[in-house]
Amino acid sequence: MWEVARGLRLAPCTVALAGLESARGGLVSLPDRDRRLLRYLERVAPHFDRCVIDCPPTIGYLTFNALRAADEALVPVETGFFALRGAERQVATIGALADQVGRKLAVRIVPTLHRDGSQLSHDILGAIGRKFTAHIAPTPIREHEVLREAVSYGQSVVAFAPGSPAHDDFRALAEWIVDTQATVSAESQAVDHGAAAAAVYVADGPGDSVMTSDGHTLPRLAGHGRAAELAQRMRISGAPTSGHEQDLPEASV
Incomplete structure (x- = not known):
């Protein structure tokens, strides 16, 4: 380590x-x-x-190990086309998997790649917020060129650009996670997890x-x-x- x-x-x-x-x-x-x-x-x-x-984007033993070990799940959702539907399916999938291992898992929604100047991104962010009111991060992770630059240098944005707007976004996300209590998503409980599994897996x-x-x-x-x-x-x-x-x-x- x-x-x-x-x-x-x-x-x-x-x-x-x-x-x-x-x-x-x-x-x-x-x-x-x-x-x-x-x-x-x-x-x-x-x-x-x-x-x-x-977690890897597959449903296997590695993912089941993560679900067993985790107290909550963070679901990154790009504020782009089909984002709301994608978020609903991801939350449903997590709920179905959590049911399979006999537990309830708290879910948090993290809007990412948000474009401040885009009306579409603004509208989609609002729709996601209305759907997952109690579970969405109050500050989205916005698109920043500095994020791509940090990755190219193999550094975190904290080390590469401390005090930048990108750093501020991630600081706000970290504070929200630390300072608030995640809850089990009502949306994940309301869906038919069997149908969700059949549609996704x-x-x-x-x-x-x-x-x-x-x-x-x-x-x-x-x-x-x-x-x-x-x-x-x-x-x-x-x-x-x-x-x-x-x-x-x-x-x-």
């Missing part, structure tokens, strides 16, 4: 992580296959204030499914392409570190 900024540590992954979900990856044969992350985080929790889990083939340690079975979303691509890009680009590793218990499959 690397210290990438003051007070911030990162546990990076590689493309090999996706292989754990395969039949021969080792994870599927474990009795606690969807609780491994939860148990590890319980061990290291005294060392940290908060943990953010970046796509099985790769017969028998291609995920079974939790409680015996629940759920189809898997097709493909690992984008998740693998993002992981590979992270591995290649790397990140600036202080060169110090946190002495914490090792995670094992």
Whole structure:
């Protein structure tokens, strides 16, 4: 676990992580296959204030591990065309998955890539706010060129452009998360989770499914392409570190 900024540590992954979900990856044969992350985080929790889990855009054992371990879900929603429908489906999907593992998960909506000068973005942001009144971040993450520049330099916006409007957006988001209590979304409870699952999940083939340690079975979303691509890009680009590793218990499959 690397210290990438003051007070911030990162546990990076590689493309090999996706292989754990395969039949021969080792994870599927474990009795606690969807609780491994939860148990590890319980061990290291005294060392940290908060943990953010970046999930792949697939429904598999990695996502189930994240749902088991998380107290709430952050749903980034671009304030563009089809955004409201996309947000509704994501909240429904999270609700369906949370039901599968026998728990309710609080949801927060985070508007992103918001264009201040766009009437369409303004109207869509308003519609999302009316739909998810109690769950939407009060300040959207606006489009800023400095965000792209920070990524190109392998830095966070906090380090690259402290005090910038982009930094202010993320500071406001962090303060909202820390200072307010997330609640279970009424929207996710109101939908037919079975129908939502049928509409969103796509099985790769017969028998291609995920079974939790409680015996629940759920189809898997097709493909690992984008998740693998993002992981590979992270591995290649790397990140600036202080060169110090946190002495914490090792995670094992």
